[in-house]
Amino acid sequence: MLKGWIEDPTLLGLAQAGVAAALAFAVVLLARRRRIHVEADAAVALVRGLVQIALVGSVLAALMRGPRWTSVPLLAAMMAAAAATSMRRAGRIPGAFRASLAGVVVGSGGVIALMTLAGVIATDLGTLVPVGSMLVANAMNANGLALDRFRGEVQAHVAEIETALALGAAPEETVARFVRSSYEASLIPAIDSLRSLGIVWIPGLMAGMVLTGAPPLAAAIYQFVVLATILSSSALSCLVSTTLIRKTAFSPAEQLVLRGGAAGRG
Amino acid sequence: MDAPGTALLRAERLTRVVAGRAIVDGISVEVAAGDVLAVVGPSGSGKSSFLRLLDRLDEPTGGTVYLGGRDYRALPPRELRRRVGMVMQAPVLFPGTVAENVRFGPAQRGERLPDADVARLLALVGLPSFADRAVDHLSGGEAQRVSVARALANRPEVLLLDEPTSALDDASKRGIEALVTEVVRARGLTCVVVTHDLAQAARLARRVMVVEAGRVRRVGPLEEVLRAEGMD
Numbered sequence: 001m002l003k004g005w006i007e008d009p010t011l012l013g014l015a016q017a018g019v020a021a022a023l024a025f026a027v028v029l030l031a032r033r034r035r036i037h038v039e040a041d042a043a044v045a046l047v048r049g050l051v052q053i054a055l056v057g058s059v060l061a062a063l064m065r066g067p068r069w070t071s072v073p074l075l076a077a078m079m080a081a082a083a084a085t086s087m088r089r090a091g092r093i094p095g096a097f098r099a100s101l102a103g104v105v106v107g108s109g110g111v112i113a114l115m116t117l118a119g120v121i122a123t124d125l126g127t128l129v130p131v132g133s134m135l136v137a138n139a140m141n142a143n144g145l146a147l148d149r150f151r152g153e154v155q156a157h158v159a160e161i162e163t164a165l166a167l168g169a170a171p172e173e174t175v176a177r178f179v180r181s182s183y184e185a186s187l188i189p190a191i192d193s194l195r196s197l198g199i200v201w202i203p204g205l206m207a208g209m210v211l212t213g214a215p216p217l218a219a220a221i222y223q224f225v226v227l228a229t230i231l232s233s234s235a236l237s238c239l240v241s242t243t244l245i246r247k248t249a250f251s252p253a254e255q256l257v258l259r260g261g262a263a264g265r266g
Numbered sequence: 267m268d269a270p271g272t273a274l275l276r277a278e279r280l281t282r283v284v285a286g287r288a289i290v291d292g293i294s295v296e297v298a299a300g301d302v303l304a305v306v307g308p309s310g311s312g313k314s315s316f317l318r319l320l321d322r323l324d325e326p327t328g329g330t331v332y333l334g335g336r337d338y339r340a341l342p343p344r345e346l347r348r349r350v351g352m353v354m355q356a357p358v359l360f361p362g363t364v365a366e367n368v369r370f371g372p373a374q375r376g377e378r379l380p381d382a383d384v385a386r387l388l389a390l391v392g393l394p395s396f397a398d399r400a401v402d403h404l405s406g407g408e409a410q411r412v413s414v415a416r417a418l419a420n421r422p423e424v425l426l427l428d429e430p431t432s433a434l435d436d437a438s439k440r441g442i443e444a445l446v447t448e449v450v451r452a453r454g455l456t457c458v459v460v461t462h463d464l465a466q467a468a469r470l471a472r473r474v475m476v477v478e479a480g481r482v483r484r485v486g487p488l489e490e491v492l493r494a495e496g497m498d
């Protein structure tokens with residue numbers, strides 16, 4: 001019914017955002033009756049989220065009219081932010097940012113470059129930036145999962161790793177199993193998305209294309225293309241970051257530095 | 267520089283400061299080749315931390331260790347750890363069979379320990395015919411014996427033992443003590459054994475170092491230390 005009253009698309013959008021926020025806040029208020037108090041956090045998050053995305057939207061709108069090369073610094077900035085975000089998952093592993101950055105840049109950057117060269121992703125800003133950002137974001141998530149899992153595995157196996165070191169094992173060997181399981185775990189979301197594509201969910205991109213009038217079959221196949229590309233960029237990212245991080249979990253004198261408190265101590 | 271006398275292993279003002287606190291505080295001690303040094307002290311006095319420094323599993327923040335007269339920081343860590351074996355307080359066995367565990371050290375250098383050697387080591391630790399057993403169902407004492415055999419498979423010059431009997435009942439405790447004595451005698455091993463039990467130290471070692479809050483309180487021949495600690 002909002003559509004009948006408001007014609008300007010931006011105003012309409014704001015009105016829709018207002019309704020969505022009001023509903024979210026109403027649900028939060030409902031929780032007050034069970035003495036769950038998240039209304040302050042929720043209010044801040046709602047306002048903050050709206051302001052952020054509106055700002056980014058206006059910047060994007062301005063950039064979209066710019067030259068094609070604009071996408072390069074734009075995606076580069078996204079990659080740096082993505083690396084900083086996923087690095088936090090590595091806890092106190094030294095060199096986590098370097099590993100994350102290398103992972104995200106090689107993984108998503110490399111795959112974006114290959115796919116644009118191959119003509120799978122168009123080079124106009126309107127395609128390259130949103131599709132590229134999806135690849136970066138997914139590489140970031142996979143990277144975060146891989147580093148989090150690796151940190152968890154190492155901290156849970158301090159005694160085993162140090163036993164192997166004490167027997168003269170090479171540091172990389174002592175964590176090879178955990179690198180493998182981290183890598184596998186990080187790819188579960190991308191693989192499950194592909195596996196359940198169209199059955200469990202119809203992703204936003206396809207929904208958007210269909211809503212804007214693209215032929216449904218073409219939209220469907222393009223959605224597959226995007227998910228398959230996400231799988232390659234996630235996989236490549238994690239391959240690079242886990243390979244780098246497994247080295248930096250150790251000091252030059254081959255001591256496990258990622259021990260976490262006094263775990264494994266007698 | 268060369269160590270004075272015949273000390274195979276010599277800690278010199280060995281120190282490790284963590285978060286502003288010296289958990290090992292300037293420990294100097296020598297162990298002659300073929301000798302056993304017991305390290306005794308209350309829980310939390312830094313015994314394990316000292317042992318870890320001897321194997322360079324942690325980095326000294328001060329002082330160093332000489333192995334055969336050479337500063338151990340000049341040795342590649344893997345070579346150092348082959349020559350200085352360590353058995354941890356709570357033994358961790360790798361998933362697989364007992365034989366696979368015994369072969370682990372040599373396998374790291376690309377060597378396959380022959381079956382006969384595996385059998386000989388297992389016989390030495392009192393576990394003949396255990397080679398093909400899975401490690402899952404071993405008792406605490408058996409697991410500790412396997413971890414001793416596994417450390418010996420590297421043919422170390424020095425063996426570090428961190429409270430090797432703390433998790434065991436009395437019978438297995440005596441068994442492991444006998445094993446340590448036998449291994450040291452049969453192989454001419456140099457040994458540093460940590461224990462919180464002065465009586466056990468007396469059964470195993472000829473020299474004793476008593477630590478307290480990361481420092482050496484007393485070090486010397488067994489009888490002297492026992493007398494000074496009022497326990498003869």
Ligand SMILES: Nc1ncnc2c1ncn2[C@@H]1O[C@H](COP(=O)(O)OP(=O)(O)O)[C@@H](O)[C@H]1O
Nearest residue numbers: 261262266284289308309310311312313314315
């Ligand atoms: N990685 C570490 N970080 C901070 N403190 C530690 C660490 N490892 C050991 N400690 C502390 O150092 C002291 C000595 O510990 P430890 O060497 O395990 O004693 P022991 O083996 O004699 O019982 C303890 O107070 C312990 O809490």
Ligand SMILES: [Mg+2]
Nearest residue numbers: 266313314355
């Ligand atoms: Mg201890």
